[in-house]
Amino acid sequence: MTHSMRTDTHTPHSGGGGDWRDTAVRYALLPLRIFLGATFIYAGLDKITDSAFMKEAGSGSIGDMMRAVRDSSAIPALVDLSLKNPVGFGYAIAFGELAVGIGTLLGLLARLAALGGALISLSLWLTVSWASDPYYYGNDLAYLMAWIPLILAGAPLLSLDAALRARRRQRRAGYR
Helix, strand or coil, X not given: CCCCCCCCCCCCXXXXXXXXXXXXXXXXXXXXXXXXXXXXXXXXXXXXXXXXXXXXXCCCCHHHHHHHHHHHCCCHHHHHHHHCCHHHHXXXXXXXXXXXXXXXXXXXXHHHHHHHHHHHHHHHHHHCCCCCCCHHHCHHHHHHHHHHHHHHHCCCCCCHHHHHHHHHHHHHHHCC
């Protein structure tokens, strides 16, 4: 019986070249970044441009929605805080979603943007979608979990963070 050494082993972060698996590993988070970035930009714009949403009361308003979920949320005090100024809270969520989406899509301060996205998703899960039964019908929990890889990895490719990092390396190399 002969034993041989495999020569096709996978090296995820080898410099240059590589086979399709190496490329797939390097770009694995890009579809997630694009999806979450575009989704959060859309969600923020949708809230800002919806005249019914940015009102204290009325059909489709942020105020009525928060009052409707107050008693079924995991943290009613968080909902009570938002009800002190529902329109202000609506704008804070909308502009937060926009900032997170733009940062994620461009890969600018990507880990911070992903942390912001996770916090928004966590707050929405604990308030708006907490009563979803079964729990997996509430999409905010899935969004929360989707942000975690981006918090851990950031945006290492096709991002402003990567471009800025390369620029800093070039400057340091020039000073030697």
